[in-house]
Amino acid sequence: xxxxxxxxxxxxxxxxxxxxxxxxxxxxxxxxxPLNTVQFSTSTRYPKFxxxxxxxxxxxxxxxxxxxxxxxxxxxxxxxxxxxxxxxEQVDAILEIVDTVREQNPDAxxxxxxxxxxxxxxxxxxPGVAEAIRSKAVSRxxxxxxxxxxxxxxxxSELKTFADAVNATIELAKRGPTIVxxxxxxxxxxxxxxxxxxxYDHNTGKLYHLTRPLVDLPRDPVGAGDxxxxxxxxxxxxxxxxxEAFEHCQNAVxxxxxxxxxxxxxxxxxxAVRREIMDPPLDYRAVELNPxxxxxxxxxx
Numbered sequence: 001x002x003x004x005x006x007x008x009x010x011x012x013x014x015x016x017x018x019x020x021x022x023x024x025x026x027x028x029x030x031x032x033x034p035l036n037t038v039q040f041s042t043s044t045r046y047p048k049f050x051x052x053x054x055x056x057x058x059x060x061x062x063x064x065x066x067x068x069x070x071x072x073x074x075x076x077x078x079x080x081x082x083x084x085x086x087x088x089e090q091v092d093a094i095l096e097i098v099d100t101v102r103e104q105n106p107d108a109x110x111x112x113x114x115x116x117x118x119x120x121x122x123x124x125x126x127p128g129v130a131e132a133i134r135s136k137a138v139s140r141x142x143x144x145x146x147x148x149x150x151x152x153x154x155x156x157s158e159l160k161t162f163a164d165a166v167n168a169t170i171e172l173a174k175r176g177p178t179i180v181x182x183x184x185x186x187x188x189x190x191x192x193x194x195x196x197x198x199x200y201d202h203n204t205g206k207l208y209h210l211t212r213p214l215v216d217l218p219r220d221p222v223g224a225g226d227x228x229x230x231x232x233x234x235x236x237x238x239x240x241x242x243x244e245a246f247e248h249c250q251n252a253v254x255x256x257x258x259x260x261x262x263x264x265x266x267x268x269x270x271x272a273v274r275r276e277i278m279d280p281p282l283d284y285r286a287v288e289l290n291p292x293x294x295x296x297x298x299x300x301x
Contacts, residue, residue, distance in 0.1 A: 002078045003078050005079070005101060006021055006230070007059065008034075008036070013267075015226075016222045018035075019223070020227045020270075024227050024231050024252065024270055024277050027277045028234035030237050035062060037059065037085075038054065043223070045222055053086070060100075063100050077104070080094075081113065081229065082111070083229075084115040088127075088128030088132040090129075111141065111144070111145070112141035113226070114133050114144060114145075114146050116146075138172070139176035142179070143178065145181045145232065146172075147183045147184050148185055151169065161188060162185070162189070162190050165182060165198060169200045169207075170295065173200050174202070179200070179201055180202075181232060183225050183228050185198065189211075194213065196209065196210065197209070197246075199243070204242075205291065209287050210286040217260065221266065223267075223268050227268065228253050229249075231248060231277070247282050248280060251280040255277070259272050
């Protein structure tokens with residue numbers, strides 16, 4: 001059994017952060033050790049929410065206690081997953097935790113979900129967070145899963161076309177991560193009105209592009225990106241190839257979002273489609289592309 005230390009937010013009602021990722025990851029065959037950075041009543045999208053924030057000191061102390069010889073559990077952790085980070089200091093705390101885990105298990109992987117931006121809103125994190133993620137965290141990660149806005153922040157220049165996005169994805173992989181998944185291409189998509197995603201495997205040099213329907217909801221569901229990232233990691237840890245993990249997570253989360261629409265819910269509905277999360281029908285398959293075709297086009301521009 002593979003174990004993931006998941007360091008993200010938590011909500012009592014709804015699905016965001018660890019609440020969105022834990023059940024799907026468990027359904028995909030890994031155990032999850034949730035380390036909650038906050039525990040809020042709901043996501044921050046609601047008019048009012050409340051709950052405590054876990055201090056950086058407590059986050060580090062919890063992990064160090066798991067590593068203490070009297071407890072001796074941290075060596076079982078196979079991967080660390082981090083999501084939304086509230087301050088530049090919290091980036092340092094997460095990297096300290098990654099170091100502690102790797103001292104116990106040198107083979108442990110780190111998935112960085114660089115939650116920093118939203119389409120149409122740009123950077124949404126506190127001052128210093130984006131720079132800390134860009135300068136410190138990316139090079140330490142084995143896997144990273146930005147959306148288009150976050151890819152643009154990490155790349156440092158505006159991305160306008162599909163070729164721009166491909167080029168930025170490949171360049172990001174050169175800075176440390178073996179696998180980069182761009183969760184949603186938004187304005188850089190090739191077809192308007194579709195949900196498109198990229199995955200680049202730096203080990204093999206393979207580039208994949210997947211297109212699936214964009215589910216029309218009154219507002220974008222909170223937690224879908226957290227769920228995508230979690231399922232991708234779970235599949236990789238349980239032996240799937242990068243391509244298999246990519247197709248699994250995209251098709252599974254599509255079913256979750258589609259069920260929310262069918263039920264008239266604004267929150268994700270993973271429990272209602274738990275079987276599809278475990279073994280989703282692969283209605284939407286990835287297409288392999290030649291990275292050089294798009295890198296050459298980008299350079300020509």
